[in-house]
Amino acid sequence: MLFAVIGLFGVYLGVKFVIGMDQVILKRIIGIIIVTFVIFTYFKKDFGLKKNPGESKIIKALSYPAALTMGFYEGIIGSGNGIAFTAITYYTRGFDFISALGYYFAISFFWVTFASILYISNGYFDFGMMLSSILGAVIGGYLGSKYAKYKGNKFIRIAFMVVGGILGLKLALNI
Numbered sequence: 001m002l003f004a005v006i007g008l009f010g011v012y013l014g015v016k017f018v019i020g021m022d023q024v025i026l027k028r029i030i031g032i033i034i035v036t037f038v039i040f041t042y043f044k045k046d047f048g049l050k051k052n053p054g055e056s057k058i059i060k061a062l063s064y065p066a067a068l069t070m071g072f073y074e075g076i077i078g079s080g081n082g083i084a085f086t087a088i089t090y091y092t093r094g095f096d097f098i099s100a101l102g103y104y105f106a107i108s109f110f111w112v113t114f115a116s117i118l119y120i121s122n123g124y125f126d127f128g129m130m131l132s133s134i135l136g137a138v139i140g141g142y143l144g145s146k147y148a149k150y151k152g153n154k155f156i157r158i159a160f161m162v163v164g165g166i167l168g169l170k171l172a173l174n175i
Contacts, residue, residue, distance in 0.1 A: 002064060002067075003063070003064060003067045003107055004067075004106075004107040004110045004111070006064055006065075006067035006068055006071065007067040007068065007070055007071030007074065007107065007110075007111050008071060008110065008111065008114055009068055009071060010067065010068040010069060010070065010071025010072035010073070010074070010075065011071040011072070011074055011075035011111045011114050011115045011118070012071075012075065012114070012118065013071075013072050013075065014071065014072040014073065014074060014075020014076040014115070015075040015076075015115055015118040015119060015122075017072070017075070017076060018075065018076050019122060019124075024174060026076065027171045027172075027174060028171065028172055028174060030076065030077050030171050031167075031168045031169065031170065031171025031172025031173070031174075032168070032172050033073070033168075034164050034167055034168030034171065034172075035164075035165065035168035035169060035172055037083045037084060037087075037164060037168075038160070038161050038164045038165045038168055040087070041083065041157060041160060041161055041164075042161055047086075047087070047090060047157070049096065049097070049153045049154060049157065050096055050153070051094050051095065051096045051099070059091075059092050060092050060093060062092060063088050063089065063092040063093065066084075066088050070084055070085060070088075071111055074108060074111040074112065074115060075111070075115045075118075081104065081108065082100075082101055082104050082105075082108075082160075083160055083164065085100055085101075085103070085104040085107070086100035086101065086104070089103065096153050097153040097156040097157060098148070098149060098152075098153060098156070101145075101148075101156070105141070
């Protein structure tokens with residue numbers, strides 16, 4: 001809960017940033033960030049595949065400042081912090097992909113809801129798109145989580161690298 005609350009401040013700053021930012025530049029920045037996480041995941045062969053031994057309370061506490069940055073990113077692009085959250089919690093809490101993503105989706109619910117309220121209150125919404133996005137996210141999220149849990153951490157890692165690589169390059173190259 002503390003992680004989620006800290007991130008709300010970042011979400012607020014992220015939404016304010018997006019509203020005043022050139023969208024082409026923003027897409028390229030986000031694309032570069034995503035590609036960076038894909039490269040990190042590719043070279044860290046054991047990353048997220050199994051639980052890491054628990055860390056000290058001091059190391060766990062160091063994960064909280066990252067919540068502000070992750071909330072900021074969430075306010076800019078919406079859901080998409082799963083790999084960053086996995087990296088942080090793998091090293092600070094010992095989570096594998098499945099555990100980290102479970103916590104991430106619970107936390108990001110608050111962040112995305114808050115960002116949605118801020119965007120809507122600033123006049124940025126399309127009811128038809130919102131409805132289809134919500135339905136697609138709920139159905140896709142449910143089915144995807146079932147399939148990913150069935151296939152395991154290795155599948156999640158590979159899926160992230162493929163899909164994240166394509167999306168990251170698309171955004172970075174403004175295709």
